[in-house]
Every structure is written in structure tokens, then in C-alpha cells.
Amino acid sequence: MSSTINNDLYLSSLQKRDTQSGGSSILGKDDFLKILMTQLQNQEPASPMEDKEFISQMATFSSLEQLTNMNSSIDQMISKQSAQTFMLQSGMIGKSVSYTVETTDADGTQQERKTGTVKAVLFENGASKFQLEDGNVVDLSSITKLENKNS
Template sequence: MASAISNDLYLSSLQKKERQTGSNILGKDDFLKILMTQLQNQDPSSPMEDKEFISQMATFSSLEQMTNMSSTFDKFISQQYDNLFIQQSSLIGKNVTYLKETEDDAGNVKTESKESSVKAVLFDNGEAKFQLADGNIISSFDITKVANGDVQAEK
């Protein structure tokens, strides 16, 4: 009686799969590891020249500073969006005068001044937009006047 050999027992199925680790992008830690390995494995009879070493350390320092500055700048931008959103939300409930472009049947563009109250503040791709009681959505650049009762501020 002949029995078939299971495919799981073949040598090809026992071979290890190729491992992938990390990413293909070298960062500041990778640069420092390469530099340390280079220093450890250099020939003692002809060490790396001072110029090369200083150049590599300057490159590393510049890389580290750019990385730190980039992350700090990202945090700053995020905080600015938050501050802008909070600042713009103070217009909710206030009456605004704004410019609205309309086009007549002949294709002529006409700019007219309208007034409405702000119902909500929206954020669209980093720009504040205002939803008005009359149904229009405008940007802050369209607003020419903000009024709240007797207090008025012209833009």
C-alpha cells in the first residue's frame, strides 16, 4: 500500500521566509550607528583624518537639528490651527457684513454687500469658513464688518 508524501514535508516548505525589518529610510540613529561602526573598525595605523571626522560630525549635527526643527515646526503649526479655530469661533452669534459675488444672466459679475449672523465656524483645509444664518458659507476674507449690538468693528 503506497501512501502519498505530504507537501508540508518537502524541503522547500521548510525554508525560512525572508525577514524585513525597519524601513528603507536612514535616520539620525542609523547615521550615528554607521559612524560608530566606522570608528571602531578603522585601521589604527591610519586613522580617519580629522577633516573627515569633523565633516561627518557636522553632517550628523545638521541632520539632528533639522529633524528637531521639523518636529517643533509641526507642533507649532498644529497649535496655530487650534488657536485660529478658537479665535474664529468668537464670531458665532455676531452679525457680519460680507461681500458676495453674483453673476447675472448675461455673465456679468457683480459684488454686493450682504449682512447675516454667524451660525458656525468650519475648518476646511486649514482655512476658517463661516456658516451664516442665510445659508451662505464664506471665508474670513469676505467679511468687511463685524457687529454685536452697539459695538461695531470695521475690518
């Protein structure tokens, strides 16, 4: 009885399929498990896979699964932390801020100190920015002073 390996389960076929479908060429835990199962089903009966090889591959699979789970947990934690930071920074709306702006002229780069009132908090590309009532948008790193507008 002769059995053949399905061509779709070869590494090159999996990578080609992922690339064509717009995915990455990196194998995931599902692909690893499919390859391992195919290998077990099609092993030579006269010389089956050694126990050490099987244990090694299962340990690799287990490690891959744990890393995938940890990556997912870290992504969730970062998302929640970003939302919390954004909500905390919304408390700056209506506050007066002093900030520095770098200007370049013929004499070189100079820093100018300006003041404005925060109108809105913006969250772009993982960074907070503050829109002032005069229309300027200021990075958090530029702010040097924060105070109540009534003070």
C-alpha cells in the same frame, strides 16, 4: 580577520526599505548615525578615517539633529497657534456679518454684498470658514463687516 559590511546598511538598501514600507526615501538622523557607526567599525586599520573627516561628519550629524528638533518645535507652535485662532474666532458665533460674493453672468464678474448671522466656525485645511444661519459658508477673507446681531 576579514569583516564585511551588512548589506542592510548600504544607502540603497535603506532607501529601498523606506520606500517599500511606505516611508520616504529621505535619510533621517538615525539612518545617518547607523551609516557613520558602520563606517567607523569597518574602516581600514592601516588608514583610519582622518580627524577632519570624522569632525565634518559629526558636525553634519549635529546640524541634522538640530534641524529635526527645530522642525518639530515649529510644527508644535503652528498647531497651538491654529487652535488659539480657532478659539478666538468662535467668538463670532451669533454675530452679524456682511460679506461679498463674486457672481459671474453675461456682463462679467460682479461683487454682491450680503449679510448673515454666524452659526458655526469651521476649520478646514488650515483655514477658518464661517457657516451662516442660512446655510452659506463664507471665507474669512470675504467678510467686510462684523457687528452684534442686536445693533
